[in-house]
Amino acid sequence: MLKMTPTVLKNLFSKSSTRMYPFEIREPFPLYRGELFNDIDNCIFCKKCEIKCPSQCITVTKDKESGTGTWTCDPFACVYCGICVDVCPTQSLRMEPNHRKPSASREMIEMVGKIKMPKKKKAAPKKAE
């Protein structure tokens, strides 16, 4: 008992090694990969994220009749590698530096947006003869 007393006293009066989460939240590290978001207005439904995702948790579909596209992600299958963000040509995907909230059911993230028509290339100016 006498041997333990200094250790007990030291621990009692020293700074805590843990935080009182969720009241005290640690600032995320730089380049932290957290919750995935898609700014659907910038998404062109090119499927690059779906093709490159290693855990196959993204599905991109197009409905030409309604002119809409659907981007679906299973956040429970995501391994937060960030590859989808890196390959997205329009930067519509981003990762927020926070943890996804816990959920009792397996909810999918589903976003619907309008399919944009490819921009017409401007005709080259005619050369003066």
Ligand code: SF4
């Ligand atoms: S890579 Fe980007 S633009 Fe292409 S479907 Fe995925 S989120 Fe949309």
Ligand code: SF4
């Ligand atoms: S972060 Fe990785 S695992 Fe998650 S959706 Fe993107 S590519 Fe897939």
